[in-house]
Amino acid sequence: MKQLKELNDRIIRRVNVNLEEFGFDTEDFVNNSLEYDKMLKFYAFYGITSQHPIFFHFRNSNIAGSYFLGQCYVGRSAIYKSDIRGDELKRKGDTIRYRKDVLLVEDERITIRDSLLYKTLVHSNSHNLESPEEFSIHNTISAHYVNIHGSDLQGCFLGPFATVDMMNLHSCIIGEFSYVQAGELFHRKVDPGTVWIRNQNFEFKYKFKKEILDNYVGINSFHQPRGIIYDFVKEREQNYEKLFDVMNLDSIKAPPTSAVNRYAVVQGKIQIGENVLVAQRAFLENAIMGDGSNAQENTYIINSHLSGNCITAHGGKIIHSEIGHSTFVGFNSFLNGKPTAPIKIGEGCIVMPHTIIDPDIPISIPEEHLIWGFIRSKEDIANNSIALDDLAEIRDTLRIGRMTFSGLGSVFIDGFKKRLEHILLANGALFHNGENRGHAQDDQNISFNIIQPYPKGELEGLYPSIRIEP
């Protein structure tokens, strides 16, 4: 165990150096989140398919409970119960556009060094133009249920349920339940509960009231999460255990164009349409998944009906809800309907990342709306949504409730719609007659391989160096 403890100490020191200016010490978080017995107990696994380039290299690390797909290097790191999904990495021969085309001369890889990721999802590909062949996370600590989506990180601390999306961060602290998509940030501290999208054409900003956020995702003095959303996921944690106990599970009934990952929890009455993707660590209970809909990692679809081409981004939670066709439910959104207070979202809506809808009475949002923030009552709807057509008219600044939008509304909406189209394509929702294959088709045949650490001695808890190539 000695070397594993040294590894964690080294990570703490390296991250702390980067965050010194904020007077932030990561030691409390690390020492209170890591349970060494679990780091020994849970196996890691990696998937092999005939669709994704293979390269795995794990070295001087503990990767307990984590799942890897695609191409990934992990060195001197602790990756606990995390999903490192390298199935959307760029490939040799791809070009990226920045003024002129830049050609990739080798397949992109994820590299994670000197970092601690705790129940974190790493996905997409590097949006850093300086290193298109490397999606890198260095000297970084991320807390429970963080989404690192196509974001290069260097010397950062990401609080519980934070999302960083298609950007680059250097020596930053992102507060709990904050969503940031802001190009490049240096030496910044983002307050908890901030939803912030910024580029050269527009800026969207919303910030949760502290008292409200505290109820849903708070942290204690050791930076450990608490609150309603954390309790919600914690209560369901043991449902996943059975998936890891057996080697072969009965497969879930689904059309041959759809993929239900064997590491997803699927219980109650379930209906899976065509071209549906249910990713590993998704949780389905009494759910109807319309054609082309998806439930990504760490999503929960409970007593709900998703119409065709619905997207539930990573960490989205949809309970007692009916979601209209082509509607997008963003990262970590919490749609907490109840039997007596169901939620209905119309067609073609965009539920912004990190939106909380938690009503006591039935809530219904019309089609083609943007929805954000915190909705508890019918009155809140006006202050937390806008028709897409109205937003498209905006050319300067719009303030509604705690939300500020500035810039070109039409560019914001077009960009969003294009991204949703890309997500549907990548997930295989548009598969037809053998064209437009995506995850729903490619992920049907995965071999899962299981790796464990040294069980005893000085190296206890560390994994041997393992290198897998075609």
Added chain:
Amino acid sequence: MKQLKELNDRIIRRVNVNLEEFGFDTEDFVNNSLEYDKMLKFYAFYGITSQHPIFFHFRNSNIAGSYFLGQCYVGRSAIYKSDIRGDELKRKGDTIRYRKDVLLVEDERITIRDSLLYKTLVHSNSHNLESPEEFSIHNTISAHYVNIHGSDLQGCFLGPFATVDMMNLHSCIIGEFSYVQAGELFHRKVDPGTVWIRNQNFEFKYKFKKEILDNYVGINSFHQPRGIIYDFVKEREQNYEKLFDVMNLDSIKAPPTSAVNRYAVVQGKIQIGENVLVAQRAFLENAIMGDGSNAQENTYIINSHLSGNCITAHGGKIIHSEIGHSTFVGFNSFLNGKPTAPIKIGEGCIVMPHTIIDPDIPISIPEEHLIWGFIRSKEDIANNSIALDDLAEIRDTLRIGRMTFSGLGSVFIDGFKKRLEHILLANGALFHNGENRGHAQDDQNISFNIIQPYPKGELEGLYPSIRIEP
């Protein structure tokens, strides 16, 4: 699947070239033994402990259902449901004695190239003085339940239930159920059912009657095994399946000085003494294992009592038997007692490898005897055993029944006793006060890691290249 089929074709051609002089074509064996669906279905696994040096490298191979421990390279081979146990390999700094001491400059590794091993056990270390750092099996096909014990092989075919022990073979065919320990053989064909030990001091030779052997281990025209012993193991095959279905099994009650491998079948009433080793793929049912006794790979101990320091060598089958203290039951022996016809073997006996005792009435063999061949009745005992003291007197030639011994009986017995002492030591039977650790102690903490092949496409059934180092 294309590449897997090409791999098998290549192995057939390479082995056939070596065996051309015998007019022997391995194609029938290969095509009738390999089931491609199973080569895709079963996972391979390797064990990691803090006691054994680690090096695994698998390349261009299918290794379905196989178990690896220690250091091993597998290239361009199909290793099906085999145990490759590299836990007795020599280590850097060890010396081997041949006229003068030769120092090993690196750890020994098992290398298997261009070979097909089918339910084969590979164990011990190279006894080839020319390559002390490499235990190599090249261009070789081995059939069901073969034991390759410390034997380098080049261009060989080993028939079902054959054992090659501490020797080197070049371009040889070893018939089914033959046991050979004869130093070095070139271009030889050993008849089925031959038990042959030879060195500069003595020679032991026994050959089963063809009619009798045919009942127990025969082969059909495709070189596939049939007969009583094959039926016996085949009937119990499905008992192993449950071991592979779940990740974690309840551990068997055993003292802390003993190891019961989680891939052993253990059922009925079981009693495990101190310093006991029950290896993977051992089968225990209503068994008492005395202190320091062991059940090695592919052994079956059923309704039997093994006294202290009993050794059951690989593939030994002990049914309705009572085995005396320090008695050795050799490779693939079949002690087929019945409730009405139990077998009793006295203390300090040596049951030669490939001995068959299959009585209709109770059989009892006194202490300190050597036993070989085929025993069905009380009358057979005289023709298939001798007191060790009597054998020790022999200085020229002894013929008893179908057995011929020539040379120095005392050297034969001393050599055997020394080897048994070494086996007890290696297996941890002599562990006391922290001294004399062996497999029974070292194998208590193994991490098992699971690997699977490409599930689809041209590479279907082949494993990616995997390399594991400390």
